[in-house]
Amino acid sequence: EEEEEHHQRLRIAIVGFGNYGQFLARTFVRQGHTVLAHSRSDHSAAASSIGATFFPDPRDLCECHPDVVLLATSILSAEDVMLSLPLHRLRRDTLFADVLSVKEFPKKLLLDHLPRDFDIVCTHPMFGPESARDGWAGLPFVFDKVRVGNCARAQAFLDIFAREGCRMVEMPCAEHDEHAAETQFLTHTVGRMLAMMELKETPISTKGYETLLRLVDNTCSDSFDLYNGLFMYNKNATELLNRLEWAMDSVKRKLFDGLHDVLRKQL
Amino acid sequence: EEEEEHHQRLRIAIVGFGNYGQFLARTFVRQGHTVLAHSRSDHSAAASSIGATFFPDPRDLCECHPDVVLLATSILSAEDVMLSLPLHRLRRDTLFADVLSVKEFPKKLLLDHLPRDFDIVCTHPMFGPESARDGWAGLPFVFDKVRVGNCARAQAFLDIFAREGCRMVEMPCAEHDEHAAETQFLTHTVGRMLAMMELKETPISTKGYETLLRLVDNTCSDSFDLYNGLFMYNKNATELLNRLEWAMDSVKRKLFDGLHDVLRKQL
Numbered sequence A, B: 001e002e003e004e005e006h007h008q009r010l011r012i013a014i015v016g017f018g019n020y021g022q023f024l025a026r027t028f029v030r031q032g033h034t035v036l037a038h039s040r041s042d043h044s045a046a047a048s049s050i051g052a053t054f055f056p057d058p059r060d061l062c063e064c065h066p067d068v069v070l071l072a073t074s075i076l077s078a079e080d081v082m083l084s085l086p087l088h089r090l091r092r093d094t095l096f097a098d099v100l101s102v103k104e105f106p107k108k109l110l111l112d113h114l115p116r117d118f119d120i121v122c123t124h125p126m127f128g129p130e131s132a133r134d135g136w137a138g139l140p141f142v143f144d145k146v147r148v149g150n151c152a153r154a155q156a157f158l159d160i161f162a163r164e165g166c167r168m169v170e171m172p173c174a175e176h177d178e179h180a181a182e183t184q185f186l187t188h189t190v191g192r193m194l195a196m197m198e199l200k201e202t203p204i205s206t207k208g209y210e211t212l213l214r215l216v217d218n219t220c221s222d223s224f225d226l227y228n229g230l231f232m233y234n235k236n237a238t239e240l241l242n243r244l245e246w247a248m249d250s251v252k253r254k255l256f257d258g259l260h261d262v263l264r265k266q267l
């Protein structure tokens, strides 16, 4: 289509080319962007099957002078990975973006470690290979233009997601983390709890129960590192755990009070 | 249709004509059965709008000599309601059935209180007004022919559900209760816990989170009495609560261990 022909083609370096980096790369390549990749492990085969180029040495990646460096490594490794990048080999006006599932932490990380000339956009595509099985349309994409000098380039990057039909939500990183504790961390916690119980299909599963089984599958297809990162790097997560525990205690108390009412009546 | 014309029409007395009794009555009436109803509260208006006849006095109901008496009262009130029925006014060979969401308890209740001539079929249609919004097809219907002399009549009653396309599951009451603690009581407990947290829609709700919100809605559309009954009258429920609590503790422990690992590295 006409429109497709005219959008700006970007050279995007994905740092952290695991499950999620590769998932994003597929769409970037389909849209005609050039994808360069680097990761701790060697993912050359995956990269070439996707149509991206893998660089085992981050210096080679940086010397390609990408327009955008996209951090897609685990939350827990993000600081080490940032420190290992030879930033001086990049052009001074590179756009740095990230897709970490927490947002205050990478915002601070990028502001602390990047030279002042670099632009910074923090993002969270709130979907993954499971939930976006049928495309990205309608799914929320959260972003915060933390420091943007070159507006056209930042917009070209954001447009990748807009073009797929994502619901674009501009939101400060701190506000994201407040919501995300209640939505994402809670969902993962319930999924992880139910996974511990090793639930099984039964001949008499209700619809509600099947919902729980699907939740377990979707949660546990993400790495435990990801879940751990949601907890460790979102300061609202501890309070959410406390609320969940309080909720369980309250439900138990109501049940046991009911038991006592019945017993009292029988005495 | 030919087939529809030929099935046996039953006179069914529903005792406990609340949310669920009325839900069942609509389908019974549509299939051409005669529905008589009795309940603690006066539900005459609801009954006549459904095409059923309401009897405020249980003696009048029993003197109509229904083929089937279907107990659809709350689990917690089932014993009192049974004791209040003038059983001697029924025909000696009446079929007694129930739809309580637990099964060992009503089995024992009916065996203890009914004269030996009465037939007994314990059932649990594992769906309700919410989950069966689009019909009963494919949804599990559990039954146990506890004591059946008149096979044709019991079959005619079970056929009501088979004709709607339910998945008919013949299962001893004890086995039902083992499965139901893991499926139904767990689902309700998770829904009730999340309800205590008063979760709200956010601009960045993930698909998984929306699943949780729907679970809350579906769970809380049932009465707390129902949930309380699932707990109080299923001996497997306490163990399930313990497992859920253990699961929460295990997840928390894994998270806090991860926190310590990181701290130790930094020291």
Ligand SMILES: NC(=O)c1ccc[n+]([C@@H]2O[C@H](COP(=O)([O-])OP(=O)(O)OC[C@H]3O[C@@H](n4cnc5c(N)ncnc54)[C@H](OP(=O)(O)O)[C@@H]3O)[C@@H](O)[C@H]2O)c1
Pocket (backbone or CB within 6 Å): A016, A017, A018, A019, A020, A021, A039, A040, A041, A042, A072, A073, A074, A075, A077, A080, A081, A099, A100, A101, A102, A124, A125, A126, A127, A128, A129, A222, A223, A224, A225, A226, A229
């Ligand atoms: N999965 C999702 O649905 C989703 C959705 C939105 C955002 N995200 C975010 O995307 C990022 C990646 O997520 P993910 O699903 O791929 O799983 P993940 O477990 O969070 O991250 C895996 C990636 O981190 C790298 N990594 C892990 N430990 C490392 C270390 N010590 N040193 C260097 N690299 C390390 C892995 O490298 P190697 O593979 O090379 O070993 C891999 O590329 C995370 O920040 C996550 O929060 C994920």
Ligand SMILES: NC(=O)c1ccc[n+]([C@@H]2O[C@H](COP(=O)([O-])OP(=O)(O)OC[C@H]3O[C@@H](n4cnc5c(N)ncnc54)[C@H](OP(=O)(O)O)[C@@H]3O)[C@@H](O)[C@H]2O)c1
Pocket (backbone or CB within 6 Å): B016, B017, B018, B019, B020, B021, B039, B040, B041, B042, B072, B073, B074, B075, B077, B080, B081, B099, B100, B101, B102, B124, B125, B126, B127, B128, B129, B222, B223, B224, B225, B226, B229
């Ligand atoms: N809802 C479902 O999806 C579902 C599914 C399968 C099975 N069931 C079973 O169906 C039965 C009815 O369920 P429900 O959803 O209607 O809600 P419920 O709260 O379990 O039961 C309400 C019914 O119990 C009666 N009742 C409550 N307390 C009573 C008392 N002290 N004395 C006399 N009657 C009393 C009510 O009478 P009045 O209305 O006249 O006051 C009403 O008919 C339960 O045994 C439940 O386990 C429900």
